[in-house]
Amino acid sequence: MMAIDFIILLFALLSAWSGVRRLSILLFFASFFFSIGLFYHHMTNTIGLAL
Amino acid sequence: MLTRLMNLFELSAIIAILAIALLLQFYFHELPCPLCLLQRIGFLMIAFGFLLNLKFGYRPFHYTIVLLSALFTAFVALRQIALHVLPGAGAYGAPFLGLHLYTWSFIASMVIIIVTSIVLGMGWQYHARQYQSTLWYLMTHLLFVMVGLILAANIVAVIFECGFRVCPDNPIKYEMLIR
Numbered sequence: 001m002m003a004i005d006f007i008i009l010l011f012a013l014l015s016a017w018s019g020v021r022r023l024s025i026l027l028f029f030a031s032f033f034f035s036i037g038l039f040y041h042h043m044t045n046t047i048g049l050a051l
Numbered sequence: 052m053l054t055r056l057m058n059l060f061e062l063s064a065i066i067a068i069l070a071i072a073l074l075l076q077f078y079f080h081e082l083p084c085p086l087c088l089l090q091r092i093g094f095l096m097i098a099f100g101f102l103l104n105l106k107f108g109y110r111p112f113h114y115t116i117v118l119l120s121a122l123f124t125a126f127v128a129l130r131q132i133a134l135h136v137l138p139g140a141g142a143y144g145a146p147f148l149g150l151h152l153y154t155w156s157f158i159a160s161m162v163i164i165i166v167t168s169i170v171l172g173m174g175w176q177y178h179a180r181q182y183q184s185t186l187w188y189l190m191t192h193l194l195f196v197m198v199g200l201i202l203a204a205n206i207v208a209v210i211f212e213c214g215f216r217v218c219p220d221n222p223i224k225y226e227m228l229i230r
Contacts, residue, residue, distance in 0.1 A: 001213075001215065001216065001217050001218075002085065002088050002089075002092075002209050002213060002217075002218050003206060003209045003210045003213070003214070003215055004215065005092055006092065006095075006202060006205050006206045006209055007206055009092065009095055009096065009099065009202060010199070010202045010203065010206060012099060013099060013102070013195070013198060013199055013202060014199070016099070016102060016103055016106055016107075016195075017102075017106070017192075017195045017199070019106075021103070021107050024099075024103070025103075025112075025116075028096065028099055028116060031092070031096065032096060032119065032120070032123070035089055035092050035093070035096075035123065036123070038085070038089060038217075039086075039089055039123075039126075039127055039130075041217065042085045042086060042089075042220070043130065045220065046134070046220075
């Protein structure tokens with residue numbers, strides 16, 4: 001799951017590098033919210049819920 | 052010029068932090084935990100914001116990306132500090148210059164938040180004609196390559212460590228290498 005997050009961010013970086021600003025920002029926010037989801041999962045995992 | 056140097060300085064600091072993290076992983080065989088990996092993603096997202104500034108010119112929204120990412124990184128680092136703050140709870144990984152990496156991560160995130168908030172307020176950067184010399188143009192591409200390589204190295208390392216599943220809380224081996 002974490003690898004997918006990194007890969008989305010890599011695509012964001014590559015699209016920014018090639019000059020596609022809007023797509024890169026969209027991919028950035030996809031990666032950002034995915035990261036928040038993973039953080040939430042690991043936080044709830046500590047108390048045995050793993051949501 | 053000042054804002055440009057500040058952007059460059061912050062971006063270089065982030066590249067150094069991520070390079071140290073990779074060095075500790077591959078040279079000293081310290082496997083990153085899920086929260087450590089989330090902090091790495093946070094730093095890479097901060098670097099992405101600065102790269103947008105270098106590529107497309109200075110815009111407040113790019114600094115918003117930096118601040119949101121730095122807040123995320125600080126929050127994850129603080130969560131990890133909270134996990135190990137009680138006496139006897141132990142720590143994750145070896146200390147670096149007297150502090151653990153997650154503590155350094157929290158300090159670095161807070162410094163980035165403070166410095167970026169100051170740079171964000173320098174209004175003249177948005178109105179000034181954003182001239183780019185050839186050297187600056189080449190440097191922007193070089194920085195894109197450096198961040199891209201660090202990101203690619205992290206992707207390979209994460210795939211070897213956890214595959215495409217959720218990473219274990221306390222990793223002790225590369226899942227894809229040792230069965």
